[in-house]
Amino acid sequence: MTFRELPTLEQCAARLEAVFPRAAFDSTCSNPLAAAAAAAMIYVDAVVDDDTPSPDDVWVRPTTCLWLSDDVYVRADHDSRTAWRTAALGSNAKRKVVELQKSWGLDFNQRYGDNTRETLRDETFPLWLELGAARTRPGVTTTSPLPRWALARTFADLLNPQLTGDALDVAINAWRDARMTPGARMKAHVAQERRAQTHAVEVTLPNGVRRSLEPGAASLILKGVIEDWAPRRLVDPAVLTVSEPGAKIYVADAPLLQRLGMKIDVSTLLPDALLIDVGTDPAEVWMIEAVASDGPIDEPRRRELIDWAATQRIPPADCRFLTAFVSRNDGPAKRRLKDLAEGTYAWYLDEPQSELLWTKIADQSDPL
Template sequence: MPSLRPIISRELAAERLLKIFPREAFDTNLSSPISAAGVAALIYVGAVGPGPDTVWARPSTALWMQENILYSATTEEHRISWGKAAMRGREKVAALLSSWDIAFEQWYAQDSRESLRDDSWNLLRANNAMVTRPGVKTTSSAARWALADHFADLFDPTLEADDLDAAITTWIETHMTTSARAKAMAVRDHARATDAVKVTFPDGSVRLLERGHASLILKGVIEEWAPRKLHTPLVLAISEPGEKQAYVDEQRLQTLGVIIAVSQLLPDALLFDAGGNGTFWVIEAVHTDGPIDVERKAQLLEWAAAQHIPAYQVAFLTAFESRNAGPAKRRLKDLAPDTFAWFRDEPAFELLWTEISDAAR
């Protein structure tokens, strides 16, 4: 018996199915309520495979599942016992629940079996999300269904936010068919275009950054701070959490002799002021953490030195949402000497943390 995965609710299953198979592109049966019930029930009994110890299930496994089983009968012994009873028949499930003092209130009636099997599970199998037991005919009443293990990984309740999005993206790229992958990418790109943060560069061109507070701060730096501060600003690169290099001006970087690789310690943005002696501005946009402190500044200067950029041609800016924002209150004290701070809600001002010159005495 393989180790059982954490129990999930129908609601969590439904939410993730919608993220994996958005209804704008895929058959709605892939993310229907009964499909979500099937995922939750199969994870509960451990029907995940393939493998030598795979627990195989029938559609009735999902039909006979109920809310208070997921929330009350949660031990491994409960789950194994319930799964075995479900393989033996509805009466066995009812008898088992009676012994646990739980009323039998199944999710779906028996006549929903074909809907689950034909409209949900067959579609999931066609999209490499489910597997069937080798050697068992489709007309057989024997248990033959299980979630694909790599698909079940996407329902780990500890996966959240960016980690969940990254896992889903990897699964789409690795396991979906070419046509299904194209559908998913089209929906994702449309959502990005709709929700993205639009940034107007100094040359008038418009770029899209992934939505989020950090992108709004970068938008402020490029559209508000740079025109005020820099003589001739150029945006050389922007690094985002999801794509690392969201924008890279390869031609200008090549002209300047600068190489940017994902493996390097990249700032959130790299700008160049072509006026005067030319200055590279290293920008960090802080929504939660990550200001240019002493250690970060040293690392970035090492990176600059590797690009043959002298230290006197490098300047540093940590950008925040506001002086009243939590990250600024916590991290302003950590700013490295000779670096600037800027706040999106006060675009005409900036702070400089620097040592007082002896000449002023």
């Protein structure tokens, strides 16, 4: 049997972040503990077929990944890896690992404490399983003390230190296409596109007109709102204005604005995008804020927008409010979701099929 070439822990961490960017996926998929676990699984060759894993393959416990120290990891020869694996995966495993390392002249300095195993067992490994990176041992229950976790072979291939540059990017994208769900692929795609965004963002409006927006995450969010959210959510959407950095306001449909009797003043703090659903009666005016760093529709902002709408003779009942984020995992979304105004919606670029509504519950209890 031939063991795989060992990546460094730094390489493992970088590969995990490339496959599961933290802007889109839970950090337990790619944090230092996850990198140590992936390295340990490669070290003992806990790598199985993606589709037909066998109970007789090599499997690990979470503690196996915690015990592997740097001093052991540098012993990359076949005999050392086989001996350590035999000790770590059998009965009385910890005692045998201590004895083996003592025979090598090494102290037992495990990388993480045993109480860290719950993070791997309950978070990292289940997420890897869900995303296609790991497999569980057939016929072994979750409560069994037997080793039951391994990397999927096609995912382990991505940790090959010889795979670099464009070839690595191609391999990661091919793996995502083959193994991830459409929703997970969308999350990864959005995070990857955001990271690489250095040029103008091209957006196609509902009327077919194309418009270039400033580079950046906010423009990517607006592109998603206009091209994806609006067709899903609105009956007959039209984009009235798009605001950009530098007090620039793009008037997308001047004739419609004129028919509606609306006047746009660049000195007014307009929302990032102003849309109207002309397919409803009365027409609904949607005020959109794209939050790449800050600026959700909180209560003060909602009142400002309603006041502005009043100057345009738009009744409050016809106003709708949407705060759009990159991802639920993105920092601004985590910080600012709690501040959303009542009666407003939230939408995420990497989960375009869903939206959130923060609304008051109608009290159905009988009066005393």
